[in-house]
Amino acid sequence: MKFLKRTLLLLSVILIIAVIYNYPKLNILAGYSAKNTASSVYLGERTLEFTDTTDNNFSPVNLATDKVDPSLKSASSSAFGLLTRKAIYREGLGAVLTLNREDETATYLKPVRLKPDNTTAFPYGNAEQKDTVFENVNYDKVTNAVNNIFGKNDNSRAVVVVYKDQIIAEKYANGFTKDSRILGWSMTKSIMSTVYGILQHQNKIDIQDKAPIDSWQKDARKDITIHNLLQMNSGLEWDENYDEISDATKMLFLERDMTKMQEEKPFAGKPNATWNYSSGTSNLLSKILRKQFNTHQEYLDFWYTNFIDKIGMNSMIVETDLAGNYVASSYAWATARDWAKFGLLYLKNGNWNGEELFTKDWVDYATTPTPTSNGIYGAQFWLNTNGGYKDVPKNMYYADGYQGQRVYILPDEELVVVRFGLSGFQENKFLSEIISAVK
Incomplete structure (x- = not known):
């Protein structure tokens, strides 16, 4: 029994040391995943499933567990349940990782934008271009x-x-x-x-x-x-x-x-x-x-x-x-x-x-x-x-x-x-x- 207790104690110490040593890495791992998820879902207008199976599907980022809250326009990522990071989407400014709760409710200035020209053809506007065929193009x-x-x-x-x-x-x-x-x-x-x-x-x-x-x-x-x-x-x-x-x-x-x-x-x-x-x-x-x-x-x-x-x-x-x-x-x-x-x-x-x-x-x-x-x-x-x-x-x-x-x-x-x-x-x-x- 003493041996078992000592073994468990040793394993606990090793685990604690491992967590402390890797905590900064977990912070960055979860941070990358949360930020990328928020931007992909709210700026790129992709689904969480699509994001997790493509943009976030590489090691070690794919080890994080991602969630989104559309009502708050936020994304959170957990690294093995040991650490969670959150990112929020702000209209006109994109997504950003938060560092405390106050960041989630803070007010932010956003840029004033010019009105798009949707009637002029590309490239000077956003309308479709007129068909042009170049004889020198294969x-x-x-x-x-x-x-x-x-x-x-x-x-x-x-x-x-x-x-x-x-x-x-x-x-x-x-x-x-x-x-x-x-x-x-x-x-x-x-x-x-x-x-x-x-x-x-x-x-x-x-x-x-x-x-x-x-x-x-x-x-x-x-x-x-x-x-x-x-x-x-x-x-x-x-x-x-x-x-x-x-x-x-x-x-x-x-x-x-x-x-x-x-x-x-x-x-x-x-x-x-x-x-x-x-x-x-x-x-x-x-x-x-x-x-x-x-x-x-x-x-x-x-x-x-x-x-x-x-x-x-x-x-x-x-x-x-x-x-x-x-x-x-x-x-x-x-x-x-x-x-x-x-x-x-x-x-x-x-x-x-x-x-x-x-x-x-x-x-x-x-x-x-x-x-x-x-x-x-x-x-x-x-x-x-x-x-x-x-x-x-x-x-x-x-x-x-x-x-x-x-x-x-x-x-x-x-x-x-x-x-x-x-x-x-x-x-x-x-x-x-x-x-x-x-x-």
Whole structure:
């Protein structure tokens, strides 16, 4: 009997130690699942069952138990019954993880949106485009290229191919349509960068200025410029790792104000000499944007009234953290067609239907390789300067998101290609097939 009691006591101690050791991991696991569920159900308008069998169906997130409460527009996720996280949906702001009960009943400012144009044809409005047939386009070849990445291994959800303002190919997986909002993940970084481009064009900001971060003014970090941050080349320490507890996962699933973590980091290198991909940097840039406006409401509105809604991306929602900052690292949702409009804005060098939001100078800036990035990164855009996609022009550039979310911009070919999915795919082959079909 004594042996049994001692054994049970030992097992209890081991279990307690295991729980304490893994508690932070459980917190992030449940946090990811709750946030993703709330966004998928209320923003993406998918069912809980669909979300659990697709978006949340990977290890270890699939170990969480998810529930939704449509009456409260909330989602909760339990990690083995040991820890539960909750996320709420706020109209106009998307879903957010709560940290206490007060967060569930707090009032929040929301952005003022422009009215959608549902009578003008795509891309300048949301109505269906007029049929246009290009003699130089091999439509069968384009269609085959698109179909080929909807196989079992590629797991694509949406593809839109736009040539000279016309959709020449479009396909959606079961459960998705042209009206489905899809998360762009890190493509949100490129959205945020564009807000800087518009402010720069309006002479309201100078990206060569020192970053206006008060806490840096008494140490060497005071010399970091906005330009350094846009190029992910500040020299600041950051751990961008999603396989374990890291700066990135703690920021997204444990922080009220997601702009603070990068601000508090020390140097790990030197500005303009140490490229390091950092979602924390993108959220810090969101904070700097907020400081450009007199009120929080102006900050919330500007992204839409001067950019997103102005080019008809009316489906887009950029989610905010609990502190009211746009989560510029990760959380923009929109239809595939609206993401294509974003690519077209760059293809048109910032001129949208006769109105200049920015100029080619900004496009040139955004696509200039960051020092020490080996030619793969610009100002929150990814580049093909080093020929990583060997059968694709080197001046192709793109917005890039987790699991292969992409908006490719091909200036020479007058093409924008959008792809969404749940896994990677053969990008070089796919793009080269599209290009070869447009002669």
